[in-house]
Amino acid sequence: MSKPKFAMYWAASCGGCEIAVLNIHEKILDVDANFDVVFWPVAMDAKYKDVEAMEDGSILLTLFNGGIRNDENEHIAHLLRKKSKILVAFGSCACEGCIPGLANFSPINEIVETAFSTISTDNPQGIRPQTSYQMPEGEIHIPTLYPVLRTLDSVVDVDYYMPGCPPESHQIGAVIDLVVQVLQGKAELPPKGATIGAGNSTVCDECKRTRNVKTIKEFSRIQLMHADPELCLLEQGIPCNGVATRSGCDARCPTAGAQCIGCYGPAEGVIDYGARLVSAFASVIDANDPAEIDRILDGLVDPAGQFYRFNLAGSLLKAGKSAFQRSNV
Amino acid sequence: MTQRITIDPITRLEGHGKIEIFLDDDGNVANTYFQIPELRGFERFCVGRPVEEMPLLTNRICGVCPEAHHMAAAKAADAVYHVDVPRTGKMLRELLYSAFYCTDHTTHFYALAGPDFVMGPDAPVAERNILGVIHKVGLEIGGKVIQMRKYGHTVVEMIGGRKVHPCTSIPGGLTKGITEEQRKEIEEMGKWAIEFAHFSLKLFADVVLGNKAYVDLILGDVYTHQTYYMGLVDENNKVNFYDGKVRVVGPDGKEFVKYSPKDYAEHIAEHVEPWTYLKFPYLKKVGWKGFTDGKDSGVYCATPLSRLNAADGMATPRAQEEHDKMYKTLGGKPVHQRLATHWARLIELLYAAERWVELVTDPEITSPNFHAIPTEKPTEGVGIVEAPRGTLTHHYWTDERGVVTKVNLIVGTTNNYAPISMSINKAASSLIKKGTVVTEPLLNMVEMAFRAYDPCFGCATHSLPGQMPLEITIRDAQGNPVQVLKQFVD
Ligand code: SF4
Ligand code: SF4
Numbered sequence: 108m109s110k111p112k113f114a115m116y117w118a119a120s121c122g123g124c125e126i127a128v129l130n131i132h133e134k135i136l137d138v139d140a141n142f143d144v145v146f147w148p149v150a151m152d153a154k155y156k157d158v159e160a161m162e163d164g165s166i167l168l169t170l171f172n173g174g175i176r177n178d179e180n181e182h183i184a185h186l187l188r189k190k191s192k193i194l195v196a197f198g199s200c201a202c203e204g205c206i207p208g209l210a211n212f213s214p215i216n217e218i219v220e221t222a223f224s225t226i227s228t229d230n231p232q233g234i235r236p237q238t239s240y241q242m243p244e245g246e247i248h249i250p251t252l253y254p255v256l257r258t259l260d261s262v263v264d265v266d267y268y269m270p271g272c273p274p275e276s277h278q279i280g281a282v283i284d285l286v287v288q289v290l291q292g293k294a295e296l297p298p299k300g301a302t303i304g305a306g307n308s309t310v311c312d313e314c315k316r317t318r319n320v321k322t323i324k325e326f327s328r329i330q331l332m333h334a335d336p337e338l339c340l341l342e343q344g345i346p347c348n349g350v351a352t353r354s355g356c357d358a359r360c361p362t363a364g365a366q367c368i369g370c371y372g373p374a375e376g377v378i379d380y381g382a383r384l385v386s387a388f389a390s391v392i393d394a395n396d397p398a399e400i401d402r403i404l405d406g407l408v409d410p411a412g413q414f415y416r417f418n419l420a421g422s423l424l425k426a427g428k429s430a431f432q433r434s435n436v
Numbered sequence: 437m438t439q440r441i442t443i444d445p446i447t448r449l450e451g452h453g454k455i456e457i458f459l460d461d462d463g464n465v466a467n468t469y470f471q472i473p474e475l476r477g478f479e480r481f482c483v484g485r486p487v488e489e490m491p492l493l494t495n496r497i498c499g500v501c502p503e504a505h506h507m508a509a510a511k512a513a514d515a516v517y518h519v520d521v522p523r524t525g526k527m528l529r530e531l532l533y534s535a536f537y538c539t540d541h542t543t544h545f546y547a548l549a550g551p552d553f554v555m556g557p558d559a560p561v562a563e564r565n566i567l568g569v570i571h572k573v574g575l576e577i578g579g580k581v582i583q584m585r586k587y588g589h590t591v592v593e594m595i596g597g598r599k600v601h602p603c604t605s606i607p608g609g610l611t612k613g614i615t616e617e618q619r620k621e622i623e624e625m626g627k628w629a630i631e632f633a634h635f636s637l638k639l640f641a642d643v644v645l646g647n648k649a650y651v652d653l654i655l656g657d658v659y660t661h662q663t664y665y666m667g668l669v670d671e672n673n674k675v676n677f678y679d680g681k682v683r684v685v686g687p688d689g690k691e692f693v694k695y696s697p698k699d700y701a702e703h704i705a706e707h708v709e710p711w712t713y714l715k716f717p718y719l720k721k722v723g724w725k726g727f728t729d730g731k732d733s734g735v736y737c738a739t740p741l742s743r744l745n746a747a748d749g750m751a752t753p754r755a756q757e758e759h760d761k762m763y764k765t766l767g768g769k770p771v772h773q774r775l776a777t778h779w780a781r782l783i784e785l786l787y788a789a790e791r792w793v794e795l796v797t798d799p800e801i802t803s804p805n806f807h808a809i810p811t812e813k814p815t816e817g818v819g820i821v822e823a824p825r826g827t828l829t830h831h832y833w834t835d836e837r838g839v840v841t842k843v844n845l846i847v848g849t850t851n852n853y854a855p856i857s858m859s860i861n862k863a864a865s866s867l868i869k870k871g872t873v874v875t876e877p878l879l880n881m882v883e884m885a886f887r888a889y890d891p892c893f894g895c896a897t898h899s900l901p902g903q904m905p906l907e908i909t910i911r912d913a914q915g916n917p918v919q920v921l922k923q924f925v926d
Pocket of ligand 1: 310312314315316318338339340341342347348349350358361366367
């Protein structure tokens with residue numbers, strides 16, 4: 108009997124997800140032993156047209172990373188959806204937009220303007236890239252950028268979500284183990300729509316730092332102090348996002364002395380990540396007077412980024428989706 | 437009949453880089469265009485963010501070399517705060533960075549470039565990949581390559597907190613140091629890395645230098661361009677990846693300029709073309725003269741070979757020996773033959789491994805003095821490191837709270853956009869002539885022209901990671917495909 112088929116694809120991504128998969132080292136051999144890898148641009152030579160020629164639903168498992176920045180990304184998303192039984196939104200970009208989703212705060216023309224008017228840009232004629240351009244030898248084209256960055260599930264139906272920027276390698280390994288067990292009839296797949304390769308609690312729950320339920324009088328910045336290596340960062344005034352962020356990474360960043368910036372996305376049951384964080388921050392503030400609370404919260408120099416750093420495109424703000432749907436649907 | 441050859445991404449719909457080759461009526465190459473079809477806009481959306489987050493946000497420009505962005509951003513943020521990082525802090529960052537270099541150069545040599553040389557440019561596509569290399573030179577090598585990558589990432593994680601997208605560099609230093617136990621472990625891995633680098637150089641000598649056909653290929657005119665060369669150098673004009681001044685030498689090998697990071701905008705400008713989303717950096721004082729080489733054209737190159745050309749030598753002994761050997765074999769500095777970049781990359785691998793051991797055996801490396809609290813008002817700052825694929829410049833302006841108000845980035849691969857375009861043009865023009873049957877191996881030889889640069893348009897457009905999967909379609913004048921060829925990807 109032929110082996111089930113596996114695919115992995117990058118849309119608008121940085122490539123970190125691919126590196127994270129390569130970093131599972133010997134587990135790659137399990138993938139190879141249990142799957143027929145039919146499409147994985149970074150690792151092997153198979154092409155778009157080969158995928159097109161496959162029967163619908165013939166790929167058992169596709170890990171899709173990267174956001175949807177242009178029509179090309181979207182086209183591939185539709186194609187792989189059609190060909191795959193199980194489509195996983197893999198990594199923060201595909202799940203919730205990630206850092207590139209911060210672009211959704213700005214109109215696309217402003218993004219292009221900024222890039223083409225930096226101090227080192229020599230552009231007296233104000234040239235901007237054209238999607239089609241007539242050269243002496245013929246016409247050449249580049250794709251049109253979408254007005255906003257979109258998440259995978261805003262363009263196709265997604266079966267599972269695997270968060271993280273990128274997902275930690277031990278979690279990738281665990282998911283591969285699970286799928287292998289499912290194939291051998293030893294385990295069952297989680298319900299559709301579930302988050303896989305992560306925990307059900309928060310980064311704080313996994314964090315080994317001591318919490319004394321201490322309150323703070325002001326927010327601080329990590330570079331402006333020598334933070335205590337044992338004590339909860341938030342209790343030291345450093346705006347750590349652990350409390351609203353899904354567990355699964357073993358609290359990597361706080362363990363290394365850095366605040367959690369929220370790359371695993373909203374914790375289980377958290378509908379609005381930013382709102383959850385605001386209330387968590389408010390609860391450690393040592394004040395009862397609303398004006399005083401506001402003053403302390405003002406110490407957060409970038410609230411928009413703090414509360415929607417990774418999930419702007421996929422968040423309740425829906426800056427991504429709604430703007431896009433208005434202009435395109 | 438005129439023809440148009442399109443070298444498209446593996447999926448036309450991927451949007452990650454595209455080459456158009458136009459042939460004239462005689463079937464000679466009329467022109468080539470190398471287009472970058474995406475833009476993610478970090479310069480815009482980093483505005484408004486606290487400057488200490490820049491090493492975390494700009495990581496996400498590229499998951500292949502997040503360490504480079506992490507370091508350039510941290511250095512720019514140090515400069516914004518006018519803070520001097522304590523010696524231990526600097527060493528820890530450079531140690532992480534050296535281990536990263538070993539991993540990155542290994543991946544490139546074995547997975548991407550290796551197949552062309554070990555298997556030969558005209559080997560069957562199915563064999564021209566990392567597995568083909570391993571089958572030919574022995575399975576044990578595959579294990580070593582995995583080991584090298586593993587060690588590199590282990591060090592990145594120990595110092596940087598995470599394997600991909602490190603998180604510990606902050607303005608003034610780092611959030612953590614290393615323990616003596618970790619130090620010992622890192623030292624052991626570093627020693628192994630030195631041996632691995634020697635082994636790789638020996639492999640290169642046996643397989644490539646021992647084969648006259650390859651040596652001819654390297655030395656031939658097809659892959660040669662006389663341009664300026666750029667690289668970061670230390671106070672002795674030796675190659676350094678983490679710190680120093682940017683030195684540029686001319687096509688004659690003589691120093692053209694040596695500038696401090698903060699002065700980069702006096703020396704570098706970026707040309708704009710309407711048919712691509714990426715800009716073309718050039719030397720401002722020489723000027724943009726189009727896609728042409730020579731002393732009067734501001735086009736420069738920033739690659740492993742460029743760094744060696746731009747420096748007087750290597751700061752570590754064994755790498756220096758290998759450096760001398762290369763220049764002796766190839767006839768002195770500068771070397772213009774682009775394929776020698778692969779050799780230079782392995783010399784850099786050895787340097788990075790030696791530097792790794794040097795740093796980890798420094799008595800101060802485990803000192804708790806790895807962070808200095810900034811005391812001055814944040815304003816503006818530039819940070820430059822050598823990314824594996826070229827000099828990386830981050831420039832930030834902030835308000836008095838250290839919130840970013842403006843950003844300028846000139847990333848690794850971008851430096852080489854013009855020379856890559858020229859190399860593609862030259863290789864295509866030399867190899868595709870009237871009456872030539874355009875075969876897959878032939879087009880692979882065109883692609884070898886840009887593979888030497890190890891282009892990573894994840895950095896450039898913030899969309900394509902590492903390697904470039906390509907499909908090549910040759911069309912007749914009516915746009916009907918005549919032939920479809922594919923580029924291997926590993
Ligand atoms: S707020 Fe941060 S440092 Fe504190 S317990 Fe949570 S994850 Fe750990
Ligand atoms: S601690 Fe937070 S930012 Fe760091 S890896 Fe975990 S979820 Fe991501």
